[in-house]
Amino acid sequence: MTPSAPHAHVVVRTAADEVVLIRRVRHGRVYYVAPGVEVGPGETPGGAAARAARDELGLETAIEEMLYAQVFAGVDHFFFLASTESELDGAGIVPARDDFELGTELGGSYEIALLPLRALLGYDVRPWALAQRVTRM
Secondary structure (H helix, E strand, O other), X not given: OOOOOOEEEEEEEOOOOEEEEXXXXXXXXXXXXXXXXXXXXXXXXXXXXXXXXXXXXXXXXXXXXXXXXXXXXXXXXXXXXXXXXXXXXXXXXXXXXXXXOOHHHOOOEEEEEEEEHHHHHHXXXXXXXXXXXXXXO
């Protein structure tokens, strides 16, 4: 069995001190995740995080720093903080993608969400350690 490619995720902070995450609804549960993609061949995790912001959110960003890393189901996941001056464009619906999460997590809905940074710990953000790290910024 070949190891899975690492994944890079991005938490985008806006000029209005909000963070852009994905609102996930599945089996009646609501939680928030950072958009992410597989790191491509020859691509850095930071470069992949910028691509996730562009592809999943439609935002051009500047990657500031790596916030957090964890291994989940045998796959390395890297989470980056990014800033943007651009505005969200579109209805906020993220198309379903097979590689968005593990196969057991597919189904339900994905929607772009703007959450106030000061209230982030009041939301079910996954992984929780990421939310704690973001609020310390």
